[in-house]
Amino acid sequence: MSTANRLVVRVGRTGALGPAAVVALVASLAACVVIGAGDVTYGHVATVLGTRLGLPVEPLPPLTDSLIWQLRIPRVLLAAVVGAALAVCGAVLQALTRNALADPYLLGVSSGASTGAVVVAVSGVGSTIGLTAGALAGALTAFGLLLLLLRRSGLDSLRVVLTGVVVGQLFTALTSLVLMASGDADTTRSVTYWLLGSLSSARWDGVVGCAVVTVLALVVCRYYAVSLDALGFGADTAASVGVDVRRTRLVLLVVTSLLTAVAVSAVGAIGFVGLIVPHGVRFLAGPLHRTLLPYSAVAGAVFLVWADALARVLLAPQEVPVGVFTALAGVPLFLLILKRRGEL
């Protein structure tokens, strides 16, 4: 194939990918609102949306209406927002640490966020902002500890992942300790379920806050797309093409901690999304962050929306924590990456 041909194919592929991504996202959102307990049809969903838009439609019975509007729609939207946040987090961390295995869950940052959120939860400050702030403090602490431990050792993949596991274990232990110390059986049970990662508690107020923070964070990450490309070649090369390396690292570490904190405080620690999605997207859309980041956001949203739908129906009426599915998909991929890099 000639260079020109290949270029046409590439442009054509990317040109078609944009609309395809949007269609996939909208279709997934619609399909997954319908999937689950209760006989919900596309017609019902259209009616509910129509009622809210003030259109002259026959309203549904209140029970069905609130199932769709109060539970299902916020849940699907929250899955989309959290999926996008975690996927972009993974893509940014992989570039920042020059490590294909970086992911907020594997680096222990999610565990740190969990600890922070749990500390706030047991102390009785139940507000969303309080939980998020606690999670952010925990995520930043875990990140700080990780960087401290890695200080002189470079960013060799296995060492980063092993250190991340250690940091994660430490914070998991701290979380258990805090839970035991609080001594309340009900809190312990609900927090333990939340820690596994579940979207069942999604409500509108949580969704809106989460979405606003995530969109702003995505814009910041997209601003640094070219810097992330350059950082793939090391700090010196990046600095010599004009990247402010220290500022870029600092801003992006805070932003990825914030994204992790928002995701964890909303739905608990859902692992492997940040690992699976960017690798899939690189395969389809190439490694440049200018395209990688937006497509990762959309693909992460689609991925988690479907994983959550599966979690609702697979063992219905029992609900499986969605983190279980993402781990089932993520672990084989993790092993595949290790194997391909010759480290297993």
Next chain:
Amino acid sequence: MRVQADRLSWTANGKRILRGVTIDVRPGETLGVIGPNGSGKSTLLRCLAGLRVPSAGTVRFDGADITRFTPRQLARKVAFVEQDAHVASELRVADVVALGRTPYRSPWRGLREEDHAVVAEELARMDISHLRDRPWRSLSGGERQRAHIARGLAQRTPCLLLDEPANHLDIRHQLDLLTTLAASPATVLIAVHDLTLAARFCDRLALLAGGEIVATGTPAEVLTPDRVRSVFAVDARLETDRRGHPFVSLHPLTDPAHPIAGSRPSPAPATEQPSPVLTVDQGELA
């Protein structure tokens, strides 16, 4: 652009890598930085590129202290090509060269038409146009080196700093590269091990040893047999080939009084037996 370093020092972990280095490179000049391993060549280039903050001393471009520039402004004045950047990037070669356009790009916009033109031109100059769509990790060492240099050239800066740019290159591409650099209107500083390349293509040389400048001047002024012997511990002679180009003939030291050579049994006495010398030139093919 005039590049000046004034009494530069750099210390790492209590060890002084550079001490009081002062150089003054005239606009358009090609300066070769030579010296044995660990003499501070790479550190000097990194300080000049603004990548390391010297513990003492200043670097000035056309009289302006470089600490006053933002990273972006600096990247429009000086391009730095490090040696042996081992990375497993998945970027295509053209994307890597396009990184050189970063200091001219808006973070929101893609590459402009003129950026693409610059990238194509530098790919051609480094003879890697045919590799433009290949992923970086599939390249050989020499091809990566040329792509890195193309990235530096794509910055279109009035100063180029290159650390061992001829590393991994085959002989033809070594000569092509040095010819290109010497002819460039930019002020060029190259760290280089090959004394023949240094003597042949550099206007002046700066000889570093133990983090200090031992000598600066034309190749003939710097590469005196005594100095090369004391700094590099080899016997060297700057000669002229039949076409009038300088080359350096090298021999191991045979002087038993020398601290390195003297520890070994002395080889056959170095009388004036002629050693074979191969002079390489690119002209005959053209």
